[in-house]
Amino acid sequence: KNEVEQSPQNLTAQEGEFITINCSYSVGISALHWLQQHPGGGIVSLFMLSSGKKKHGRLIATINIQEKHSSLHITASHPRDSAVYICAVRTGNQFYFGTGTSLTVIP
């Protein structure tokens, strides 16, 4: 079962690079979440989207409901951005999660 697909699975970038992580989903959703998971397991919610675009600092998230696709962008990447980024979609009371994109930003 792959209700949520993310790409790439792994990403290495140089500090300062612009980064894009993609998420495609196959189910009807009420909301899409982008989450950040650091080593040790702590998960932080970055964005919750149901349409359009949101921006928070260097992070931008977009969603195209018709195409069932969302992107997370990181501008001017920094080593502290290194983490696993997870896309999750809500349908009813259930959440489906992607397997995550492991990002490493090299100084």
Place this chain on the structure above:
Amino acid sequence: GAGVSQSPRYKVAKRGQDVALRCDPISGHVSLFWYQQALGQGPEFLTYFQNEAQLDKSGLPSDRFFAERPEGSVSTLKIQRTQQEDSAVYLCASSLASGNYNEQFFGPGTRLTVL
């Protein structure tokens, strides 16, 4: 501590042993979710509570898994007769209200290892 807390943080169990994992959501949060995250995988939904009512338990992998939230605050996930395939991080999350557009706040997880 205003965040979601979980205990224990780590649990090692012998196969066949029963375990109980606790989640303390943020005070006043109506919704509570349990997830299972296997190594290298994204979390998978287990069950959802709205206050004390368990509205969805379709993600529980077998009848060895049981969750409760009797007073609508603290929740316990119980796994009976643990098996090696139960080894995972168990995550709890809460949100303020029950609607679709509420941010989830995650706990640090309980890492369960079944030997």
